[in-house]
Amino acid sequence: MMPQTTARVCHDCDGHATAHITTGTRAPDGTRTTLPVHCGTCHGTGTTAPRAVKAATR
Numbered sequence: 001m002m003p004q005t006t007a008r009v010c011h012d013c014d015g016h017a018t019a020h021i022t023t024g025t026r027a028p029d030g031t032r033t034t035l036p037v038h039c040g041t042c043h044g045t046g047t048t049a050p051r052a053v054k055a056a057t058r
């Protein structure tokens with residue numbers, strides 16, 4: 001049996017849509033400076049909707 005889901009996990013980021021990259025520098029308050037990078041495929045959603053999806057249900 002195959003469970004049906006409305007959204008599929010993005011193949012590019014495997015669901016981890018936003019990755020925080022450490023730049024190596026530190027902010028004046030001591031915290032590490034990180035850059036949030038969103039996946040270009042799912043645009044940070046972590047899921048990809050099937051392309052041919054339209055409002056099939058009425």
Ligand SMILES: [Zn+2]
Pocket residue numbers: 010011012013014015016017039040041042043044046047
């Ligand atoms: Zn993605």
